[in-house]
Every structure is written in structure tokens, then in C-alpha cells.
Amino acid sequence: MARKDAISLGHVPPTLDEVARLAGVSRATVSRVVNGSPLVTEATREAVERSIRELGYVPNRAARALVTRRTDTIALVVSEPEARAFSDPFFRTIVRGISNVIEDTDVQLLLLFAQGQREQAKVERYLRQGHVDGVVLMSLHGNDPLPLALTGAHIPTVLSGRPRPGERLPYVDADNRGGARAATRHLLESGRRTIATITGPLDMTAGVDRFDGYKDALDDAELDAGKGLVAHGDFSEESAVLATAQLLERRPDLDAIFVASDPMAFGALKVLRESGRRVPDDVAVVGFDDVAEAAGVDPPLTTMRQPLPEMTRELTELLLRRMDGLAGDDDFVVCPTELVVRASA
Amino acid sequence: MARKDAISLGHVPPTLDEVARLAGVSRATVSRVVNGSPLVTEATREAVERSIRELGYVPNRAARALVTRRTDTIALVVSEPEARAFSDPFFRTIVRGISNVIEDTDVQLLLLFAQGQREQAKVERYLRQGHVDGVVLMSLHGNDPLPLALTGAHIPTVLSGRPRPGERLPYVDADNRGGARAATRHLLESGRRTIATITGPLDMTAGVDRFDGYKDALDDAELDAGKGLVAHGDFSEESAVLATAQLLERRPDLDAIFVASDPMAFGALKVLRESGRRVPDDVAVVGFDDVAEAAGVDPPLTTMRQPLPEMTRELTELLLRRMDGLAGDDDFVVCPTELVVRASA
DNA sequence: TCATCCACTGGAAGCGCTTACAATACACTT
DNA sequence: AAGTGTATTGTAAGCGCTTCCAGTGGATGA
Numbered sequence: 001m002a003r004k005d006a007i008s009l010g011h012v013p014p015t016l017d018e019v020a021r022l023a024g025v026s027r028a029t030v031s032r033v034v035n036g037s038p039l040v041t042e043a044t045r046e047a048v049e050r051s052i053r054e055l056g057y058v059p060n061r062a063a064r065a066l067v068t069r070r071t072d073t074i075a076l077v078v079s080e081p082e083a084r085a086f087s088d089p090f091f092r093t094i095v096r097g098i099s100n101v102i103e104d105t106d107v108q109l110l111l112l113f114a115q116g117q118r119e120q121a122k123v124e125r126y127l128r129q130g131h132v133d134g135v136v137l138m139s140l141h142g143n144d145p146l147p148l149a150l151t152g153a154h155i156p157t158v159l160s161g162r163p164r165p166g167e168r169l170p171y172v173d174a175d176n177r178g179g180a181r182a183a184t185r186h187l188l189e190s191g192r193r194t195i196a197t198i199t200g201p202l203d204m205t206a207g208v209d210r211f212d213g214y215k216d217a218l219d220d221a222e223l224d225a226g227k228g229l230v231a232h233g234d235f236s237e238e239s240a241v242l243a244t245a246q247l248l249e250r251r252p253d254l255d256a257i258f259v260a261s262d263p264m265a266f267g268a269l270k271v272l273r274e275s276g277r278r279v280p281d282d283v284a285v286v287g288f289d290d291v292a293e294a295a296g297v298d299p300p301l302t303t304m305r306q307p308l309p310e311m312t313r314e315l316t317e318l319l320l321r322r323m324d325g326l327a328g329d330d331d332f333v334v335c336p337t338e339l340v341v342r343a344s345a
Numbered sequence: 346m347a348r349k350d351a352i353s354l355g356h357v358p359p360t361l362d363e364v365a366r367l368a369g370v371s372r373a374t375v376s377r378v379v380n381g382s383p384l385v386t387e388a389t390r391e392a393v394e395r396s397i398r399e400l401g402y403v404p405n406r407a408a409r410a411l412v413t414r415r416t417d418t419i420a421l422v423v424s425e426p427e428a429r430a431f432s433d434p435f436f437r438t439i440v441r442g443i444s445n446v447i448e449d450t451d452v453q454l455l456l457l458f459a460q461g462q463r464e465q466a467k468v469e470r471y472l473r474q475g476h477v478d479g480v481v482l483m484s485l486h487g488n489d490p491l492p493l494a495l496t497g498a499h500i501p502t503v504l505s506g507r508p509r510p511g512e513r514l515p516y517v518d519a520d521n522r523g524g525a526r527a528a529t530r531h532l533l534e535s536g537r538r539t540i541a542t543i544t545g546p547l548d549m550t551a552g553v554d555r556f557d558g559y560k561d562a563l564d565d566a567e568l569d570a571g572k573g574l575v576a577h578g579d580f581s582e583e584s585a586v587l588a589t590a591q592l593l594e595r596r597p598d599l600d601a602i603f604v605a606s607d608p609m610a611f612g613a614l615k616v617l618r619e620s621g622r623r624v625p626d627d628v629a630v631v632g633f634d635d636v637a638e639a640a641g642v643d644p645p646l647t648t649m650r651q652p653l654p655e656m657t658r659e660l661t662e663l664l665l666r667r668m669d670g671l672a673g674d675d676d677f678v679v680c681p682t683e684l685v686v687r688a689s690a
Numbered sequence: 691t692c693a694t695c696c697a698c699t700g701g702a703a704g705c706g707c708t709t710a711c712a713a714t715a716c717a718c719t720t
Numbered sequence: 721a722a723g724t725g726t727a728t729t730g731t732a733a734g735c736g737c738t739t740c741c742a743g744t745g746g747a748t749g750a
Contacts, residue, residue, distance in 0.1 A: 011499030013475075015736055026700045031738055039698060058498070061474040062416070063736035065407035067705045073476075082440050086431040095427050095458075103463070108471050111456035113440075118448070126453050129406040130358075131418075153403075154356030360706055371730045376708060384728065408706035412735045 014055040023051040034059055065130070073108045074098075074134045074319060077123060079144050081115040084236055088263060089291040090308070094138060094160060097312025101320075107133075120146065128153045134323045136160060136315060137169075142203040151329075156322040160315055162205045162332070170322055170331040172315040174306035176206050176288075179337030180213025181220075183286045183304045184258045186339055188221050192256035192284055196229040198243045198268060200260040207235070210260040210288060229254065233264050240267030248275055256284040256345065262291045265301055269344070284345035300342035311335050359400040368396040379404055410475070418453045419443075419479045419664060422468060424489050426460040429581055433608060434636040435653070439483060439505060442657025446665075452478075465491065473498045479668045481505060481660060482514075487548040496674075501667040505660055507550050507677070515667055515676040517660040519651035521551050521633075524682030525558025526565075528631045528649045529603045531684055533566050537601035537629055541574040543588045543613060545605040552580070555605040555633060574599065578609050585612030593620055601629040601690065607636045610646055614689070629690035645687035656680050 016034075020027045025044060032040050033048040040048075051057075065071045076098060078085045085091045098109055110132065114123040124146060127135060135150055138160035147167050150157040159171035187195050197214045200207030211230075218225055228250035231243035240259065244267065247254060259265040265287030269279060277283045279299055287294060290305035314333045321327040361379075365372045370389060377385050378393040385393075396402075410416045421443060423430045430436045443454055455477065459468040469491060472480060480495055483505035492512050495502040504516035532540050542559045545552030556575075563570055573595035578584035585604060589612065592599060604610040610632030614624060622628050624644055632639060635650035659678045666672040 013498070016738095017736075027737080028700060028702095028739075029698090032699090035738080041698065044699085056498075058470070058473045058475075060411070060736055061476055062407045062410035063705090064738075065705095066405070066411055066707085066736080067738045069705080071407070082444075083437050086437050086440075092428050092431050095431075099427075099458070099464075106467075108457075108467065112453075113444070119444075122451075122453065125403070128403045130403075131406055153358070153401075361708095362706075372707080373709075373731080374729060377729090380708080386728065389728085405706055408735090409708075410735095411706080411737085412708045414735080 013060070014057045015060070016057075019048065019051045019055055019057050022055065023048045071131060071133050072106055073110060073132045074102070074136065074323075075110045075112050075127060075132045076136045076138065077112045077114055077127075077146065078138055079114050079120070079141055079146065080139045082113050084234075085113065085139070087237075088235070089293065090261075090289060091138075093291075093308045094136075094312050094315075097309050098136065098316050101313055101316040107320075114146065120144070124149050127155060134158075134319045136319055140164075140204065141201065156319065158315055158319045158322060160312075162209075162334075164205060168329045170318050170327055170329065172311050172318060172333045172335070173205075174311065174335050174337050176209035176306075176337075177213040177216065179288065179304040179306065180210040180258065180260070181216040182213075182337070182339055183288065184214045184217030185220070186302070186341070187256040187258060187284055187286060187345060188217060188223075190284060190345065193223070194226075194229070194251065194254045195223075195256040195258060196231070196247050196251060196254045197225075197258045198231050198233045198240050198247070198260060198264055200264075201234045202232065204235075207260065214258050227251075233260070233267075235261045235264060237263045237267040240264035241271055244268040244271040248272075254283060256286075259285060259287050262287040262289040262294050262301065262303055265303065265344075266293070266297055269297060269299075269301070280343065280345050286345045290340050294340075295342065299344050302342045302345040303340055304337045305340045306337050307335050358405070359402045360405070361402075364393065364396045364400055364402050367400065368393045416476060416478050417451055418455060418477045419447070419481065419668075420455045420457050420472060420477045421481045421483065422457045422459055422472075422491065423483055424459050424465070424486055424491065425484045427458050429579075430458065430484070432582075433580070434638065435606075435634060436483075438636075438653045439481075439657050442654050443481065443661050446658055446661040452665075459491065465489070469494050472500060479503075479664045481664055485509075485549065486546065501664065503660055503664045503667060505657075507554075507679075509550060513674045515663050515672055515674065517656050517663060517678045517680070518550075519656065519680050519682050521554035521682075522558040522561065524633065524649040524651065525555040525603065525605070526561040527558075527682070527684055528633065529559045529562030530565070531647070531686070532601040532603060532629055532631060532690060533562060533568075535629060535690065538568070539571075539574070539596065539599045540568075540601040540603060541576070541592050541596060541599045542570075542603045543576050543578045543585050543592070543605060543609055545609075546579045547577065552605065559603050572596075578605070578612075580606045580609060582608045582612040585609035586616055589613040589616040593617075599628060601631075604630060604632050607632040607634040607639050607646060607648055610648065610689075611638070611642055614642060614644075614646070625688065625690050631690040635685050639685075640687065644689045647687045647690040648685055649682045650685045651682050652680050 016027050016030050020030045030048050033045050112123050114120045134156040136158055147169055157169055159169050162171055162173045163169045199211045202208055231246045233239035233243045257268055259268050265285055268285055272279055272283055279285055287301050287303035290303045294301040294303050318327055361372050361375050365375045375393050378390050457468050459465045479501040481503055492514055502514055504514050507516055507518040508514045544556045547553055576588035576592045578588045602613055604613050610630055613630055617624055617628055624630055632646050632648035635648045639646040639648050663672055
């Protein structure tokens with residue numbers, strides 16, 4: 001029995017109450033000090049702060065959240081296997097961008113991965129349980145139920161990338177279609193006529209939009225996407241390796257490729273080189289994103305820049321506003337893209 | 346006034362109480378149903394479940410955590426800039442490994458990045474506020490205050506990699522020193538005599554241990570690390586590019602390099618190739634980790650495998666046990682490493 | 691000097707949940 | 721038929737915190 005007591009329930013952290021007792025004030029006053037209320041005498045404040053330090057008091061978040069209904073936490077949910085997310089520079093930039101914005105607030109960022117139905121369900125449950133005040137959803141695929149589930153649960157949510165038809169959610173996106181069109185036009189203007197594309201995944205809006213932009217440009221030039229000029233990737237370098245090989249086999253005569261993401265363009269460059277083609281002499285390549293690595297590959301990659309840091313800032317601020325009830329269901333921002341001409345096209 | 350009401354406080358999710366009322370039972374009974382207690386009639390259970398569905402009820406975690414003192418959440422804290430963490434295959438493997446273990450529990454994994462003092466402080470505060478039941482700390486540098494802070498706050502914590510002297514924390518580590526020694530010995534046995542090393546960061550135990558193992562092997566062979574044969578990296582590929590160039594400049598006569606991580610070995614291979622050296626004919630290279638990419642580079646990398654998936658499993662289970670009070674301060678596991686001979690040495 | 695006000699502090703309710711403990715109902719036993 | 725036990729449900733306390741409201745004392749104005 002003594003033994004049982006000895007095992008005990010582990011360490012019990014100090015509470016507001018103990019601080020109050022030690023400082024000789026009421027719990028209300030301690031709470032005021034902790035929350036920086038101005039209605040406290042300097043002397044009282046100091047006494048309380050001393051007690052807090054002495055006891056090593058840290059407010060219990062669950063208790064606070066219970067009454068304030070705020071958690072000061074936002075989640076970034078990535079609907080992608082970790083492996084992919086981690087290797088994608090895109091993703092890193094977003095994480096960094098959000099961190100920057102919230103750096104000097106007391107909001108905390110959580111990363112949640114939701115690959116597969118099972119984890120999706122787990123994440124949804126987690127979010128609905130009130131762990132976070134807001135959610136950023138990125139790299140949504142197919143008909144992911146999360147956006148609807150979250151709006152249904154009235155959890156402030158914003159999207160990186162435009163939502164699918166039928167979903168009304170605030171979002172920030174690049175002008176993917178316009179950018180792809182401009183990229184392809186650049187290829188056309190340099191005299192290329194057999195222009196292939198490696199698309200992103202067509203269950204993502206960015207994938208579709210960039211593909212559409214490519215087709216727009218060909219239409220403008222009254223060219224035909226033609227046979228065998230379209231291969232599909234999933235935005236990853238590896239997928240582009242396969243896609244490029246396919247393209248080369250089907251259309252050895254191609255003289256340009258519009259690749260829907262930079263990592264995929266890196267894969268394409270590699271395969272092109274291995275096949276003995278010179279870039280841009282034999283085949284011109286333009287990518288999309290302008291990730292940091294784009295300037296460092298051989299040859300330096302011509303690509304469409306999307307202003308990712310700014311976009312992420314916008315996105316985060318949009319979420320913050322939305323959490324304060326200041327942004328509507330259909331607020332959105334679409335950022336222009338810009339052609340960065342380097343050596344590959 | 347009516348207007349003010351209209352603005353309102355947003356959506357208020359249903360509570361246990363409302364479910365109870367709708368189902369015509371007490372709150373206690375609903376709670377029992379929600380928590381799967383066996384002391385409820387089938388009929389009652391069904392009635393309650395119907396009401397839950399009807400109202401779309403989801404238990405409020407803050408309230409539950411307040412009374413149970415559990416959050417069913419664990420955190421992986423990475424003391425590293427996101428960029429580095431994300432590009433490191435090591436990191437991905439750990440995340441995946443933890444996810445696997447907790448997949449069919451209802452524990453949720455959070456990722457927290459703590460680069461720089463500011464974020465470190467934020468993360469520490471976050472953890473101390475009781476958001477999580479346990480913490481995995483990885484890639485600890487220098488004298489990161491987190492381990493001590495967390496044990497001081499009595500938060501169950503485990504380390505990936507051995508703690509520094511003076512810190513008593515459960516951990517899982519590879520036999521870095523023994524592995525490095527074996528790797529270097531392999532180089533010696535193939536007749537190399539001018540063996541350089543690219544170390545990891547020496548403010549990390551893994552960095553130090555692998556460096557020590559390298560020196561052990563040279564000592565065993567009564568060789569001297571000699572001048573200019575040691576260059577320092579930080580486990581990243583880029584750092585190794587620099588380090589290799591340094592090495593080559595200082596000791597053009599070197600005939601082998603023990604590189605303290607695979608990503609760094611990739612960088613070394615690249616520079617070696619660019620400098621016109623053949624691997625392994627001119628310079629043999631052995632790495633450490635045996636990440637997935639190691640078999641795919643040119644030439645395929647000889648490296649020390651550490652059983653990362655198993656180690657991560659151990660680590661997670663150690664944490665889970667520790668959270669249940671079943672593991673002590675100084676439980677630890679050290680896993681053997683294994684030389685994987687491919688073509689680079 | 692007394693009423694009035696203000697600045698500060700304390701009392702107390704209540705956030706949504708779990709969980710001893712008590713209460714009830716019913717089926718047995720003897 | 722009274723007593724005992726068991727299975728199910730309800731009652732109520734309380735987790736640690738914030739915040740409304742009321743109380744206190746001293747400073748101010750008349």
C-alpha cells in the first residue's frame with residue numbers, strides 16, 4: 001500500500017492556485033499577471049512574478065483553452081507522404097514562410113501528415129477535437145474530404161492552391177495557367193515547334209492548370225499538342241525521369257519540353273543528358289516554381305517563378321484574419337508568375 | 346443589438362450535455378459510451394450513438410485533457426533548420442518509423458522545429474504547457490537546453506542518439522564509434538594508407554563518435570591521422586562538397602575518405618569525379634547510414650548500415666513505455682552497425 | 691468632513707469532461 | 721417473503737483556468 005503510493009502519479013506541476021497562495025493574492029490576480037492585464041499594481045505584479053519563478057509555474061493550456069476557446073495553435077496539413085513532402089523544396093518554403101509570419105506572435109505551428117485514408121481520418125479527428133484554431137491545407141489531391149470536413153466543423157481553414165469546384169474556401173494560388181502559357185509561349189518564340197510537356201498530377205488543381213496553360217499556348221499558336229507529346233508526372237523528380245524517357249521514345253523529334261515543376265525539370269535534364277541530347281541546343285526545357293536549386297543545375301534552368309514567400313505570407317495572414325472572423329469564405333489571392341530566363345531555354 | 350447577436354461568436358460545437366439530453370440519459374452515460382466502457386446496455390449505447398451522430402458530436406480534447414491529464418499526443422522535436430531536416434533522408438525515416446508504431450494507437454504525432462534560441466524557447470514553452478504526453482528529441486546540437494528543461498519539467502522524453510555527458514535520458518543510438526572504426530578498417534584492409542575523413546558536426550555526439558571511431562582504427566593500425574586529412578562537415582551534402590575540395594587541395598595524395606554520413610559521401614563522390622579521380626581506383630569512399638539512395642549513386646556507395654527502422658521502433662516504444670512509467674531514466678539501446686560493401690570501396 | 695469616484699483585488703461561476711460514489715432496479719438465494 | 725448480490729445509471733465533485741461582478745480602500749471634490 002505504501003508501495004502503491006510510492007509509485008504515485010508522477011510529478012504534478014504547480015497550479016495557479018499555489019502561486020496565488022505563495023504570493024498571498026487571489027487566483028484572479030495571478031491570472032491577470034500571467035495574461036499581462038494592466039489592472040495590477042507594480043508591487044503585486046512583482047510579488048506574483050517572483051512566486052511564479054520560484055515554483056516554475058507554467059499555465060496549463062488545456063485549462064486555458066477550455067475557457068478561452070483558443071489554443072493559439074495552427075496546423076499545416078500536408079496530404080502527401082512524408083518522403084515526397086520532405087524532398088520537395090516547395091514544401092520547405094511554405095513551412096519556413098509560415099514560421100516567419102508567426103514568429104513573433106505566440107501562435108505555434110504544427111505539421112500534420114495525412115497520407116492515406118487512415119491517417120486522413122486521424123488527422124480530421126485530431127483537428128475537430130479542437131486542438132487548433134486554424135488550418136492550412138496544402139497539396140490537396142483528388143477528392144480529399146478534409147476541406148469539406150473542416151468547413152463543416154467550422155474550423156477556420158485556408159488553402160494553398162485553388163480549391164476544386166464546389167468548394168468555397170479562402171486560398172492563395174499562383175497564376176498557374178497563365179504562367180504555363182507564358183512558359184510555353186517562350187518556347188514557341190524561340191522557334192520550337194515540337195513541344196512536349198510533363199504534367200503534374202491531374203488530380204491536383206495546380207497540375208490541371210499548368211497543363212491547361214500549356215494547351216492554351218499551343219492553341220494560340222494554332223499548334224496541336226499532337227500525339228505522344230504529353231507525359232504525366234507527380235511533381236517529383238523520379239516521376240519525371242520515367243516521363244522523359246517515355247517522351248523520348250515516343251517522340252524522338254521533340255525539341256522542347258515544358259515541365260510542370262522544377263524538381264521534375266531536374267529529372268528531365270538528367271535523362272536528356274544521358275540520352276546524349278544537348279540542352280538547350282537539341283531540346284529546350286522550361287520548368288515551373290523557380291526553386292533555389294534551379295540556378296545551380298547544369299544548364300541553369302529557365303523557369304516560371306512563383307513568388308512563394310510572398311504567397312505564403314499572404315496565406316498565413318489570410319488564415320489569421322479568418323480566425324479573427326475578418327476574412328470571408330471566398331477571399332482569395334492569385335499571384336502573378338514571372339519568366340526567369342536562364343540557359344535551358 | 347440584434348445585429349450584435351447576429352455577428353455572434355461563431356459556431357459552437359455540441360457538448361456532451363446536449364448529447365445526453367437528446368438521448369435522454371446522463372452525461373456520465375454518454376461519457377461511458379464515448380470511451381467504450383463495458384458498463385452500458387446495448388440499447389442505451391445505441392441511443393447515445395445515434396444522438397452523437399445526429400449532433401455531429403466530437404469530444405472536446407481540452408476538457409478531457411484537463412481531467413485525464415493525458416493528451417494522446419507526442420512530439421518529435423528537431424533541433425535543426427527545416428531545410429536541413431527535410432533534405433536529410435535520415436529524418437524522413439524517423440518520421441515514418443514513429444508514424445508506423447503509433448499508427449494503430451490513437452496517439453498523434455506532432456512535428457516541431459526548434460532552430461535558434463527563439464524557436465527553442467517557443468517549443469520549450471509549448472511542451473511545458475502540457476500539449477503532449479511525451480517527446481522525442483533528435484539531432485541535438487551543442488548544449489541545447491531542451492533535454493534538461495524537459496526532464497526538469499518531468500515530461501517523458503527520449504533521445505535519438507546518445508545524450509551528452511551529464512544528461513540522463515533514455516535513448517537509442519547506433520554504435521557510431523564502432524561502426525566508424527569498422528568502416529575505416531575496411532579501407533585499411535584494402536590497402537589504403539592515406540585515409541582522410543569528413544566528420545560530422547562536432548557539437549553532436551554522432552559527429553564526435555564517428556570521428557573517434559576513425560581515429561581508433563588509425564591508432565589500431567599505428568597510423569597517424571596526419572596533417573590535413575581531417576575536414577569538417579555538418580552531415581549535409583553541401584558541406585561535404587566544400588570539405589572534399591579542401592581535402593583534395595591539402596592532400597592530393599589521399600587514397601581514401603571515410604565520410605561520416607551518406608549525404609556527405611554523395612557530395613564527396615561528386616567533387617572527386619569533377620576533379621578527375623576515379624572511385625574507388627584512385628580514391629576509395631565509405632559512407633555512413635546506408636540511406637536508400639546509397640545503392641543508386643555512381644559508383645554505388647560502400648557504407649555502414651545502421652538499422653534505422655528498428656532503431657526508430659525501439660525509440661518510440663521506449664517513449665511509450667516511459668510515458669507509462671515503465672522505463673527508467675537510463676534505459677538505452679545501442680544497435681550494432683554493419684558494413685555494406687558496394688563499389689566505392 | 692462627507693460623498694463620490696477610481697484603481698485595484700477577491701469571490702465565485704463556469705468552460706466540457708471523467709469518475710468516484712450513491713442510487714436504483716431487478717434477479718437471485720434461502 | 722425478506723435478504724443479498726449484480727448490473728446499470730445518475731449525482732456531483734473537481735480538473736486549472738478566465739472573467740464578470742462586487743467589494744475595498746484611498747484620493748478627490750464640494
